[in-house]
Amino acid sequence: MKMRSLKSGCLSVVLLLVLLLSCGCTQHTPPADVSSLPHNDISKVVSAISEVPVTSVPSAEEKSEVSDTAAVSEISVPSQETHDVSDTSPSEPSEASEISAITEPVSSEESIDHPSSSHPDPSAFASEPAPESSLEDNSQPSEEVSLVPVDETSLIKGLRKKYFVNRLDTPSLQNFARLYKGALDCTERVTFSYEIPSAQLDTLMFLLNYDCPELIHLSGDYIPIYSDTYGDYVSGVGLIYYMSPDEYHQGMETLSQFQQQLSEQTAGMSPRETEQYVYDLLFNTVVFDDYSAHSGSIYGALIEHRARCEGISKAFAWCLQHCGMECMTVAGTPLWENTGAYAGHSWNIVRLDNDYYYVDVAADNLRSYPEESVVPLYGFLNSSEAQMQRTHLMNDIFRNLGVPPCFSDQMNYHVAAGQYISSDDDMQECFERILYNRYVSGEYMQISIRLDTEISYQNFIDNWESWLEQFCQKEGYVSCGNTVYYNDVSLTVVIVINPQ
Structure with a gap:
């Protein structure tokens, strides 16, 4: 009975202590008989007291407020980031540190200040804030955060004509719209609402350069502002x-x-006639120049008349788009020899009668100085994939987005003119047929012939003069002062004949 009474008294003491703690009391007076309890029962009391939590737990409403704050904030916390919080395991950061990282705003300058020396220093862009028109006002974040305002995509001029831009997914298109708006505003630095992969930035900048020829002031160069030390984001x-x-x-x-002026000059023309007009306009007015200030833009090609392949291809696309035609600019690597240090190239894809064709004006026989006398070869005017794959390697950025198939050669310049010679043909017979169809006595004549392989091209070069002489003897013509232009890239030969 005495032992049972002691146990009963011990239980009463425990219940009394728990009741006092649950009522928020900070001081209590122990019962007088606690000291008389056996040692093992006192240990139970102390253990029970130590197990009572003394730290308050956030309520569901408080957690909801924290969650809402995180949803509104545009500050992204990199997954690699760790917080130095005392008495907190690195694998389990404290709740207080997580809340602080979400709710405390970080300035745009701080967000781009990274110590890595392996990447370009963006400090020049952090020193001066970008114009307010190029960035969202985040001082009063809305409950529903959008990557960019809805109307920013409407600022993209001729959006429906931009083939590759229209193939971007929605988040990428929104980021592209922010870049485009920044370029329109001549902003030196554009900041995204969240970090994006570096590869995505490369794609967006490629399209900003090649799919937006109207941005004549924008260089193809840019400086990524990395958000990590590895350059991945x-x-x-x-x-x-x-x-x-x-x-x-x-x-x-x-x-x-x-x-x-272009609208007036091409009024009433068919799409194929318009394409030919623009091609000849660029060929006859542009001097190929790698180094002029605006050589990579349509301004350099159409106004200053000095441009490299990038400016020429952009000008070709821009003119045809203005005339209501579908045309795009792509870029890649030229596979022909003697390209030197310049390893980049750009050309076009145009749509004619529901088929797509490749066009490369810059690979034609362009003049190197204004006074140079040249003739067009038309070697890559409406070429098929089979005709281009030997000499042009397209950048994967365009292929990954999806390039329209260019299988037809029906509108190819030489095929349509009957001046394409295949290795399966009787080469001399085809050449005589071309001469007969084009030969007009006493008139200046220029014939462009395209071959299909290197072997047939070399065979034609070795024999065309003797074939021409035999033809003239048979038809009673006399030719003199003939001039020939060869292009082993496009496998094209242009013969200028002065018949007598």
Whole structure:
């Protein structure tokens, strides 16, 4: 009975202590008989006291407020980031540190300040804040955060004509719209709402350069603003410009006048005639120049008349798009020899009668100085995939987005003119047929012939003069002062005949 009474008293003491703690009491007076309890029962009391939690747990409402705060904030916390919190295991960061990381805003300058020396230093872009028009105002975040305002995509001029931009997924298109708006505003730094992979930035900048020929002031170069030390993610990008804002707007006014003239000159033309007109316009007016200030833009090609392949292909696409045709610019690597240090190239894809064709104006016989006398070869005017794959390797960025199939050769310049010679044909017979169809006595004549293989091309070069002489003897013609142009890239031969 005495032992049972002691146990009963011990239980009463425990219940009394738990009751006092649950009521929030901070001081209590132990019962007088606690000291008389056996040692093992006192240990139970102490153990029970130590197990009572003394730290308050956030309520569901408090957790909800924290969650709402995190949803509104645009600050992203990299998964690699660890917080130095005392008495907290690295694998289990404290709740207080997580809440602090979400709710405390980080300035845009801080978000791009990284110590890695293996990447370009973006400090030049962090020193001056970007114009307010190029970035969202995050001072009062809304409950529903959008990557960019809905109307930013409407700022993309001729969006429906941009083949590759229209193939972007929605998040990528929104990020592209932010870059495009930044370029329109001549912003030096564009910051994304969240970090994106570096590879995605490369794709977006490629399209900003090649699918938006109207951005005549934008350089193809840019400075990624990395958000990690490995260069895998970026928080923004630094844009580089050829022109000042005033020069850009003046240049666009000049190009607007050019557009008006082009509309008048091509009025009533069929799409194929319009394409030929624009091709000849560029060939006859542009001097190939790798180094002029605007050689990579349509302004350099159409206004200054000096451009490299990038500016020429953009100008070709821009003119045809203005005339209501579908045309795009792609880029890659030229596979022909003697390209030197310049390993990049750009060309076009155009749609004619529901088929797509490749066009490369810059690979034609362009002049190197204004006074040079040249003749067009038309070696890559409406070529098929089979005709281009020997000499052009397209960048994977375009192929990954999806390139329209270019299988037809029906609209190829030489095929349509009956001046394409296949290795399966009787080469001399085909050449005589071409001469007969084109030969007009006493008139200046220029014939462009395209061969299908290197072997047939070399065979034609070795024999065309003797075949021409035999033809003239048979038909009673006499030719003199003949001139020939060879292009082993496009396997094209142009013969200028002066018949007597």
